[in-house]
Amino acid sequence: MTIAPNSHLADGLTGAIGGTPLIKLRLASAATGCTILGKAEFMNPGGSVKDRAALAMIDAAEASGALKPGGTIVEGTAGNTGIGLTLVANARGYRAVIVMPETQSQEKIDFLRMIGADLRLVPAKPYKDPGNYVRVSQRIAEETGAFWANQFDNTDNREGHRLTTGAEIWRQTGGVIDAFTCACGTGGTLAGVGMALKAHKPDVRIVLADPDGSALYDWVKTGQLTSSGSSISEGIGQGRVTANLAGAPIDDAVRVHDTAMLEQVFDLMIHEGLSIGGSAGINVAAAIAVARDLGPGHTIVTILCDGAARYQSKLFNPTFLASKNLPAPPWMV
Template sequence: MTPEPDSLTRHGWKTPSADMASAVGGTPLIRLSRASDATGCDIFGKAEFMNPGGSVKDRAALAIIADAETRGELESGGTIVEGTAGNTGIGITLVANARGYKSVIVMPETQSQEKIDFLRMIGADLRLVPAKPYRDQGNYVHVSRRLSEENGWLWANQFDNIANREGHRLTTAPEIWQQMEGRIDAFTCACGTGGTLAGTGFGLADAAKAAGVTRPKIVLADPEGSGLYGWVKSNDLSISGSSVTEGIGQSRVTANLEGAIIDDAERIGDPEALEQIYSLLIHEGLSVGGSSGINVAAAIRLARTLGPGHRIATILCDGGTRYQSKLFNPEFLRAKNLPVPFWLDE
């Protein structure tokens, strides 16, 4: 596999980017003041919502498409199909637009209206399907695979295509390592495909080995309703509870997660995640979505376990505007018995 050039060679904010793809990555690493002050640690959030498509999934989309191009699986005018909770579909559609491809995106109809509208706006051929578990052949992943087989389209297969995690190993991890000057004790991240957690974990381990220092601790942040917390803790993928978060949580071990470095896991409930989302917004001016709240909450828990003086990084996956109709909608929150931010509580 010939990877996309290392993101450290793309200066992002400092110099002009040659095209859209060259602007993916190089995102800021922001110290989260309230989380840091509350724990006596330095907790940093990688601002992935500042990618061109607005999320960390731009990296996976670019890595998957670049890998397919290298393998000769994509030609000008070709079509890419993918099953997604939304953000990967947005990233794929934008990269496809920039490189002369068409995109067909299959998504559960339960995802936020903001993501549905945005995908249609940017030109995706959007196919909404009923939300079904992975074991059901009507699941959006299986529908996208069948569309690929029936039409001869490229299936991005983000869950089991390890070009996904390789993109994070080659870009996200080196960026974090450089931005933290190699002084990082731990990394927390939620999983959908597993690409961000696994790839960044591998890359941080690579960097630590090259520097001759102890690698950071890698900790899964998992919502209720996902089996991965139990998988890490006791090799049990059983599921209990549910979450309003989108795009994270899993009932199986994907190819991207196979062999991943995961030292521990934290299970985070929706109220705890929402507390962090609202705190980041009203106190620090950072508008983020549900998975970011899960990630930051896990980082705070981990910081309290490690004790003062440690340095922890996590991912701010996407922006809050993609969830306005849910996470910032008082009616939706009250119907779920979830806290309403005071500035919206009328």
């Protein structure tokens, strides 16, 4: 069967990645007098924005010959990239070995095992430590001759976002966009979207959203990689400048505390029916801060990275939140 261009049929799983809608966030827009739009990346087949990076890196590896039929993909991940890589691997006949810190949510651990990943859990250690999950994944790939996806420093990641996510946002807004804000793990989404938007409109503001415990806010503001505090968010925040982030056209940064993140997660759930994870909550809180800085009448776009179900045992667990001195969802108290 030949699928016609622009039809509503997707050619397998990979054909369903991308093309997500922009959703107007009513409360945030009303509170700021701006139009705040969230790119619904939780609607990708693997449930997150990382499906795009996974597909882009695998496509590029196939094209270069780094990944051959029947091969193995190895990656160190906080979870979502591992899910995307495993699903694309399943669809294309590869094996996926996923290395993940054991501190990540049980929901992501269970999901990776469910979809057939060869999951290796390791203690959470800093990047400089040889036991860090990224470094462990690199060693496994080198020792077995597998393809190491290397999402943090593989710039096919940001190129995928430049060609798809950024292009979609420009098209969906009709070029009416004043700012884009996004948190960074690998830096691929922020860098790729920023590059795409700046190519069309150089004065669009690209703003990094950063949680406590990450060094990127200070890096943008002062040029120094310094950090303090901690966050319960997963998969975002960074203590180094990755290859994907290097050279990214970033104009400013906003620091978002966990309390502000949770406020957005809970409000969007109960008042707008949008079920989002912590990184999306940080992105929305940052978009609101940017909107207030710009003033009424502007359009700000952000990324709704993934859904809340992957963090039920943390974000929606009053006992866990109390242990971190954070507020629980009002309807659960």
